[in-house]
Amino acid sequence: WYQRRVTITAGGDLPRIDNTVPYQGSVKDICRYMGVPEREVCSVKEFTRPLVDVFGAARIRVNVPSSKIDCSNIFGESYVYLSCLDLCLDSVCPLETTPLIHNSCPGQYPDRIYTLANKSYLTFVTDTNPEGLYEQNFFQCKNSKCVEYHQVCDLVDDCGDFSDEINCTNHKVIAHKKGKKKKKKKWIPYRKLASRTLLART
DSSP states (O other): OOOOOOOTTTTTOOOOOOOOEEHHHHHHHHHHHTTOTTTEEEEEEEEOTTTBBTTTOOOOOEEESSBBOTTTTTHHHHHHHHHTTOOOOSSOOOOOOOOOTTSSSTOOOTTTTEEEETTTEEEEEEEOOOOOOBOOOEEEOOSEEEEEETTTTTSOOOSSSSTTTOSSSSSEEEOOOOOSSEEEEEEEEOOOOOTSSEEOOO
16 A cells, blocks of 8 residues: 555556655655555654764654555665664665765765764765755665665666665566576566556666
């Protein structure tokens, strides 16, 4: 009931789901975005990167279900917030515990603003938030590239090394090989429906 789906028409291309949760005032309303019925209880919680206290970074306020839910059909930013707030039944937070330091994400975010994390090392934030707040909403890939939360666990290899999809429990990874061609990985959502209702592009 809380799942957003994209239905493919015959002969149509598979569009990518918009995995970015819009703000409702100063709150990212995941309950409304996911279509949670009004009878279900939701509450506003603060989200920060696990185990990291970044000086000056805004705490993201998210409206989420009050009890744990099945996240096997949830993707991108919603998956990150719910799993890292321990609101998914069988999912762990996909965010890496590797510190995001001042020179992480080389070549990206040229307007970064340096600050302290955990009162012990230099990191950075950006000010692209529509509310004018400083944020650090980045996933650091194994290859040092960084992607934003809406690109994590979305069935797309945004990192280029698959690391943004490794720690996700909303899909099954398969590898297939055609002739002498290199094996290609593909993510199949667990709730792919027989009616050709798919959840993201492959």
